[in-house]
Amino acid sequence: MKIETVAIVGLGALGILYGHHFTKAIGKDRVRIIVNKERMARYHEQGISFNGEPCDFQYVDETDASLAPADLVILAVKGTQLDEAIETARNQVGPDTTILSVLNGISSEEVIGAAFGGEKVVHCVAQGMDALRTGNDVKSVHIGELRIGLDAPEKQARLDAVAAFFEETGLPHVVEADILHRMWAKFMLNVGVNQVLMVKEGTFRDIHKEGPARELMIAAMREVLPIAQKEGINLTEADLENDLAIIDGLTPLGMPSMRQDGLAKRPSEVELFSGTILKKAKKYGLPAPTNQYLYDQVQAIEAIY
Template sequence: MAIEKVSIVGMGSLGLIFGSLLMDRLGRENVQFVMDEKRLKRYSGVERLINGKRYDFNLASGNEEGEPADLLIFAVKSTGLEEAIQTVRNRVSGDTIIISLLNGITSEKIIGEAFGEEKVLYTIAEGMDPIRSGHNLDYTKMGLVRIGIDQETEGKKRKLKEVLEIFDRTGFPYILEDDVMQRLWSKFMLNVGVNQVLMIHEGNYDTIQKPGPAREMMIAAMREVVQLAEKESIRITEEDINYYVSLIDSLNPEGMPSMRFDGLNRIKSEVELFSGMVLELGKKHGVPTPINEEIYNRIREIESKY
């Protein structure tokens, strides 16, 4: 089955970057942002500038009966995942394929429990450097999606083939991963270091691109994830750390991750997804994680003042 209809839940940076690309290639009628009534009322009639190009996106309420999506993309934050799952229930059929662009290592499992794990492919979004201003967004690097399957079943292979076909047809940037779980954990390691440290230090990427305490804390936090990955039978090496540090060094110095935006807007962050998960896994395996414990406590202290 060729994928024609794409639904996206989440109008953050990732949703807008990839949603605008898909709309350009597939047409407005085939790419739809699904949301609750409150957001629909807020966003209806709002035009957005993405890298200077004006977009009038196709918006729809999840409460309304609508044509099921061939491909459903989750592009919300982890704190909004459960709500998003309820929002898009009317857009999921037996043939719908689902991918998640969320940070962390748990969203695919949660989505699979809601809609069936056979529908879910594993994806990791990385390498983008968005700068947001109101409803508008600019970026110098679109980034890409790493995609793969967790089980070598015929159903998963077929779904992967269908998604790769639409990616190729639309010029959607991706890398096919042989070991997608290793890549998922590697991205988790990156987020644990980068997102949290920039929230604590109230900085842009520039803050961790130069030598100093922030960069040292970032790398130390990442190394604690490497120890835990080994306990979970996931192989991450110093080479992976070096790759991701180099990736961060290549981004727009003025850019920042979503967690930093949360701090600026005094919104509860994804700290439980990052250092919270590290602490949980550390206790499970008896592995000390003092850097992430410090990070966790400092972010909780920051958020206690909201």
């Protein structure tokens, strides 16, 4: 199950970061960027760069069925683009292909599993990076790390193969003993940071200092805890404190992906965050007024794009 070829769908902040990293590590023949014809033409014409360095990518047309499936597919699109990205990936996925999703939130693995088979999906969380995308250039000082792990023991060989590929390519990663707990902890962080900074139109500095924005963020995060417990995930105040320590380490003038969407007037991932919280809160009869407020605020912002 050795991973020789990787295919990436989604050439944004994270896709460029990983595509560039892998291409430099193992050469472009083993790294495919899967695109439609319009994107291929646009990327060739405009060029893509990482920290100002031009990227030399191998683009593969999504309709090209002549290549053998990739050993590893990485989905790196926004939540709003996942259904389309699954179709883009289709020719790259065979029975032995392993799939990773670097999407935020707790739902993309299930959606991908429904499309391709849950046995192919190794759970993954992207964290610690400070990728800032402006057009086709991504600036990043910290590459962060991919946290990977198993939701079912029978996928061990796939997990081992992904970890070995990351070793080969020098990509920082951690194999988690409890990946679902890790995903919920990151989800809680995004529910607070991403939504509040989109609504408050700020940078990480604005949630570092004590005040209404930080309080709003913590209130939104705290609403995740009882929902996680209902879902069988033992997320506690200690996890919230741990998230706050991570948040306090984020580069003050950086901003989350959702705020970058707001600035670029792109549809945000609000459904992955408060959208998910509100559905689950309703299911369990739990209150979530702060997430309702943030959801409404984001809807109002997006209504006037």
